[in-house]
Amino acid sequence: MNNADDNTASPRGKPLTARELARLMGVSQSAVSRAFTPGSSISPELRQRILKAAGELDYQPNAIASMLSTRRSNIAGIVVSEMQNPFYPTLIEKLSRGLQRVRLQSLMFNITRGSNIEEQLVALRQYNVDAVIIISATVLSGASVQWATDGRAAVLVNRTIPDLPLTSVSCDNVEGARAIADHFHALGRHRVSYVAGLPHTSTNLERQNAFVTRVAELGMRLIHCVAAGEYSYEAGHRAALEIARGEKTDAIFFANDILAAGGMDALRENAGLRVPEDVAVAGFDDVALARWPHYSLTTFRQPIDAIVEKTVSLVTQQLETPSLPPSRNPISGELVIRHSTVTEWSPEIIE
Amino acid sequence: MNNADDNTASPRGKPLTARELARLMGVSQSAVSRAFTPGSSISPELRQRILKAAGELDYQPNAIASMLSTRRSNIAGIVVSEMQNPFYPTLIEKLSRGLQRVRLQSLMFNITRGSNIEEQLVALRQYNVDAVIIISATVLSGASVQWATDGRAAVLVNRTIPDLPLTSVSCDNVEGARAIADHFHALGRHRVSYVAGLPHTSTNLERQNAFVTRVAELGMRLIHCVAAGEYSYEAGHRAALEIARGEKTDAIFFANDILAAGGMDALRENAGLRVPEDVAVAGFDDVALARWPHYSLTTFRQPIDAIVEKTVSLVTQQLETPSLPPSRNPISGELVIRHSTVTEWSPEIIE
DNA sequence: GGGAACATTGCATCCGTATGCAAGCGACGA
DNA sequence: TCGTCGCTTGCATACGGATGCAATGTTCCC
Structure with a gap:
């Protein structure tokens, strides 16, 4: 009757509306709407009939219109x-x-x-x-x-x-940072360092404070505490080199794994240090790279x-x-x- | 007049609508709509007046309604x-x-x-x-x-x-794969190999065909051509080990950088080969990791x-x-x- | 068998904006 | 001075679906 070219799905045409589908089926537009609304007042038979027709005619509710109605x-x-x-x-x-x-x-x-x-x-x-x-x-x-x-x-x-x-x-950044500190302590490392990423982010502040606090509690010395400036490999690399040039440290906690990766490479390849023999390295997150054999990074896994x-x-x-x-x-x-x-x-x- | 509590922005309230703003200003809703539609028929003065009021009253058009209207x-x-x-x-x-x-x-x-x-x-x-x-x-x-x-x-x-x-x-995968083949050739490597990721993807097919073809054109031998199965470090690692166990190859083109990273680590750390001395390695993409000193990966940069x-x-x-x-x-x-x-x-x- | 409670369905209207159309207005030329 | 043209503006309606309410049909109980 209308320009429903034929009663199969109509590619390239404007999508079918609920009103059109309703008219084709001889039901009301409300019925169509209710068929697609779980829990609405409609008989199972009618709903099935409408959903079936909708499937055949390739009708599906216009989400935009629905948003406008329902807010x-x-x-x-x-x-x-x-x-x-x-x-x-x-x-x-x-x-x-x-x-x-x-x-x-x-x-x-x-x-x-x-x-x-x-x-x-x-x-x-x-x-x-x-x-x-x-x-x-x-x-x-x-x-x-x-x-x-x-x-x-x-x-x-x-x-x-x-x-x-x-x-x-x-x-739980506090839990994680403490766990790293405890681990360093258990390893017998007492001259530890921390490398921050973006210094003012809440993640960094929590990790840093918890680590520094726990380090003090355990009677270890915090040798370096530097900010890499961002959470990147390059920043970790730079920070590690800076640390390696300074007072000797035997364990470094990097604020995340990417920093730690950059740091490890710098320590091994540029500073000539052995990891973990000379310096232990830990990260945070447990991203895929931490499992790579080359890094095999101790880290705190975010769940x-x-x-x-x-x-x-x-x-x-x-x-x-x-x-x-x-x-x-x-x-x-x-x-x-x-x-x-x-x-x-x-x-x-x-x- | 209405429940416009006061004429400042109203947090927590339902957002202002064009109609409400229009009534507050004594203009029509169309005018408001036009003020926000570039190129529509409205005088610069009215538009300015409306945009100013909109700013003060924190009105902004509802994108959903707009979508419904304009499709x-x-x-x-x-x-x-x-x-x-x-x-x-x-x-x-x-x-x-x-x-x-x-x-x-x-x-x-x-x-x-x-x-x-x-x-x-x-x-x-x-x-x-x-x-x-x-x-x-x-x-x-x-x-x-x-x-x-x-x-x-x-x-x-x-x-x-x-x-x-x-x-x-x-x-241009063909250009890239040929460039890698040419590069291997220029290096004097003649026993080359290819590691695919997902074998049936179009990127892989293009790179692989172009590489294999070019290798033949240049008179080099294709020693291995394996599919890692997916584009991951682990898959690259496995593929490289498999290759290292087989006939000797002096250059491997991995279908992307992640595969190449896994491959390089396997070649160096598990197969005891030197990269690039024993085997040259190239990737594809130029992701951040390719620039890391540890990998320093020759690759074809996707623009x-x-x-x-x-x-x-x-x-x-x-x-x-x-x-x-x-x-x-x-x-x-x-x-x-x-x-x-x-x-x-x-x-x-x-x- | 009568009436009430309930389940279905349709009608009408609303969601907030865009836009075709016509009305209003000023400017300009004859 | 009048008619015409062009620019602004408002009016009315469309976009497609959701939903309160009323109408209808059904079921159940006394």
Whole structure:
């Protein structure tokens, strides 16, 4: 009757609307809508009939229209930067899959030194995302985050923002840094050092403070405490060389694995030191590279799956209960001992 | 007059709508809409007045409603997987920034072996993305891609799909593979080998064929040609060991840098071979790791910026001219010679 | 058998913005 | 001075689906 060219799926044509499908089937548009809305008031028979027809005619609800009606976008905005550290791609990948399980698509907002952060946050609001997940380590002002997350579910992952009470999920940095210090101590190393990445990030502050404190508690000496400036291989390399030129140290804790990798190469290849014999090296994260035989890096493993799971569950809770008070959620990690601190450790076999 | 509590920005309240702003200002809703639509029929004075008021009252257009009206989502769906290879996070990051320049947000669709691909593609359609950019190396059926991209701008990056005429942008794999072969030849290596990653991907097929062909042209012998099975360090490690156990080879081209890294470590640390003296090693991509002194890997650099630029421009063109015929766009890369093939090469300095 | 409680369904309207159309207005030429 | 043209502006409606409410049909119990 209409321009429904024929009753098969129609490629290249404008997509079928609920109203059209309804008319073709002789039911109301409401019925079509309800067929696709779980828990709505519709008989199983009608729903089946509609879903079947929808399948045959290749109808599917227009998510945009649905968003407008429900004021629910089913989109989570993920604010991201620092993609150079392989920890984050992995985290994001798993997170995005975790969010899909609760029917949330991930809209990525890339914050980078070059880009216009404010513009990104405006977009966050314009797209009406239901939830904001902030992973970026880049410094964001509390005010703008407040504005961007205002009235929606929000979770900070692996970071906090000063003076801004927001729900956060983090690997337990204190536990991890203490575990590294304890491990150094158990190895009999007493002249230890710390290499920070970005000095003002919350992850770094927590790791650094916990490490320094624990080192003092155990009666070890903190020889060097330097900031590499960023979380990169090159920065770790530079920092290690700087340390090697200074007073002798017998164990170095790098704030993450990438720094540690750069550091190890510098110590071995440029400073002529043996790892772990002359200096033990530990990192943080347990990214893929830490398992590579060349590095075989002792590190504190961030429990990615648990972090993702917790984040998703917090988002879900907040969506259900908008008034939920903010909470902090440290997730326990695990010390992974490898060859960079222990000579006699048998390296994991590559299967 | 209404419940406009006061005339300052109102946090926590529902966002202001164009209609409300219009009524507060005594203008029509159309005027507000036009003020935010470049090129629309409105006097500069009124536009300024409205934008100013919008700023003060913290009004911004609801992107969802706008999408519904215009049938334009200003969203590009990026179909992704393989986030383990650092080349991709970098590419995605730059791509997402490039798309932002033309006012497209990036909605990421993570395809992974575990996840439900069909479901992802349904979402792609439901969200009415304007453009689809497929980066994933994972095998997708032509039919489903056809369906997902039907009627919208689409670009394949660094891959093609058999029997599916779609616009694609790729690093010139043939040029790269030939350059590596030529380089090996110039080094006097005549017993060369090739290590594939995922054997059936288009990138691999192109690199492998071009390399094998060129090797024959130059009169070199292809000793080994193995498939590592995936693009990972471990796979490269395994493949290198396998090769080292077999007939002697004096140069190995790994299909990408990560494979090459695993391979180099295996050759040096497990097979007791010297790189480059006993065996020269080359990769493909030029990821960050290739520059690390420990690897200092000769590789063919993918021109990421040019790829991104071309992709964005193709998307733009397709959005302007929906009927644009598909095209293939190889982008020229660059051979980067480092220490893994040339002894006397002075390693780049870490600044 | 009558009436009430419940399950289904359709109707009408709303979500917030974009845009075709016509009305209003000033400028300009004849 | 009048008519016409062009620029602004507002009005009305469309975009596609969700949902409160009323209408209808069904079931169950006394």
